[in-house]
Amino acid sequence: MRSFPSFAAAAPVLVLLASCVAPPQQSAQPAPPQPLPTPAPDPAPAPASMEWHDRPVAAGNWTYGPEAGGTAARYGSSPAAPLLILRCDPATRRISVTRPGAAQGSMTIRTSYGAMAWPASGASGAAPQTVATRAASDPALDQIAYSRGKFAVEVTGLAPLILPNWAEISRVIEDCRG
Known part of the structure; x- marks a missing residue:
């Protein structure tokens, strides 16, 4: 019978054989880091409401x-050049409610x-004006x-006018209702 060499004698050969493994494949250079994508800009805000009260x-x-x-x-920046007169x-x-400007x-x-x-009509004078007149008892004044x-006061052909309702308005109404 044929005898096989002992394991001790074969060990160095096996170690050399194990070291004959092909070197690991080198991967290609890693790609340079990509810049992070720029975040999408925030969506534009919704258009401002065009409602008069806003x-x-x-x-x-x-x-x-x-x-x-x-x-x-x-009402105005100067009493000499008011934007509205009650x-x-x-x-x-x-x-009467008077706005400067013809309409x-x-x-x-x-x-x-x-x-x-x-109903409104144009009024003559030093400057063109638009005037609407109401009875002092008209509940619309309240x-x-x-x-x-x-x-708001809107007249065709003139810019809308948004005004605060301060006590001066009530004083004029009460003067006429007296």
Whole structure:
């Protein structure tokens, strides 16, 4: 019978044989790190509401005072150049709402109670004006006075006017209701 060499004699050969393994494949150079993708810009904010009650009030203040034949509340940066005038004629118990600028048709008043269209006409004078006149007893005047914080006056052909409803408005209304 044929004898096989002992394991002790074969061990060095096996170690040499195990070291004859092919070297590991070198991988290609790692790709340089890619820059992180730029995050998508935040979506544009929703367009601002164009509702009258979301718009800011026009710059200025209300002033109240007597006039020839009644009282008036004027709104604007200067009482000499008001953006709106509420005038009381106690003889006729009528209140006129006057905006500088010529227009015909109607004057729309928007309050927290709703909108009302008043007939308006052009008025002559030093400068063109648009005037709407109401009886002092008209409940729409109370809606202006008690609107939540502000009201709007819109006349075709003129920029909308957003105004705060301060006490001067109520004073003119009460003067005419007297």
